[in-house]
Amino acid sequence: MTILIILLLTLISSPLSEKPLTFDFGNSADKTRDWVLITDNVMGGLSKSEIIYNANSILLKGDISLDNFGGFSSIRTKFSQLDLSQYEGVKIKFKSTKQHFAFTLENSQNWTRPNYKNNFHSNKDGTWMEATLYFKDFQENVIGQPTGKQLNLEKLKNIVRIGIITTKKEAGPFSLEVDYIRFF
Numbered sequence: 001m002t003i004l005i006i007l008l009l010t011l012i013s014s015p016l017s018e019k020p021l022t023f024d025f026g027n028s029a030d031k032t033r034d035w036v037l038i039t040d041n042v043m044g045g046l047s048k049s050e051i052i053y054n055a056n057s058i059l060l061k062g063d064i065s066l067d068n069f070g071g072f073s074s075i076r077t078k079f080s081q082l083d084l085s086q087y088e089g090v091k092i093k094f095k096s097t098k099q100h101f102a103f104t105l106e107n108s109q110n111w112t113r114p115n116y117k118n119n120f121h122s123n124k125d126g127t128w129m130e131a132t133l134y135f136k137d138f139q140e141n142v143i144g145q146p147t148g149k150q151l152n153l154e155k156l157k158n159i160v161r162i163g164i165i166t167t168k169k170e171a172g173p174f175s176l177e178v179d180y181i182r183f184f
Contacts, residue, residue: 021087023181025058035075038163045070054177061175064166072144073174076163079109084156084183089134092164093179096122100168101176103133105151106161114140116151119167128179 035058039047047070049062060075090103102117116138120131138151162181166174 021082021084021183025178025180026054026056034078035163036078037073038076039073040065040070043070044068045072047071047073049073051075057177057179059175059177060164061173063173064169064171066169066171071169071171072166074104074163074165076104076106077161079160082159082162084135084159085153087135087156087183089132089136089184091180091182091184092120092131092133093128094120094122094131094176095126095128096176097125097174098122099166099174099176102165102167103131103181104161104163104165105138105156105159106163107155107158109160112143114142114147114149116155117141117165117167 035051037049037051037060039045039049039062041047046065046067047062048065049060052059052061058075060073062073064071064073084105092103094101098121100119100121102119105116107113107115118133118135118138120133122129135151135153135156140147140149140151164176164178166176
């Protein structure tokens with residue numbers, strides 16, 4: 001009996017039994033709704049965006065304006081504590097209107113501190129794709145400007161927010177629909 005209990009405890013605590021960290025979007029009860037919209041309006045920009053929760057996805061759509069030094073829209077989690085150090089990267093199942101986006105990692109609530117980005121985009125309108133982004137390829141940015149430095153992987157232990165942001169400063173409509181975000 002003791003051997004059976006030890007074997008059971010070993011299987012339960014085994015990394016193979018751990019479920020990967022996943023944000024699986026949609027309207028059902030087990031989906032997440034703790035994402036917030038942040039646009040260039042925080043700096044006086046005039047872009048318009050909205051978040052729509054569909055049955056199996058989240059949709060970020062709107063119209064980017066370059067007026068008043070604007071030019072971006074994003075969705076981000078509320079501030080919390082995430083240790084992503086056990087993962088190599090992130091997979092995002094999405095479809096968009098041939099737009100360019102970046103997945104972002106923040107390790108400070110101070111917006112003037114560096115954050116980290118890795119770009120992804122779709123070559124086909126309205127086609128589901130999966131982007132695979134490795135943390136070793138994330139670039140450091142300060143207030144939207146690249147510094148030329150890579151993400152120090154030690155910073156993955158203290159991530160306070162993740163997100164997705166438009167990366168091309170092009171005026172006009174855009175949309176990004178995300179089925180899931182899964183760390184691997």
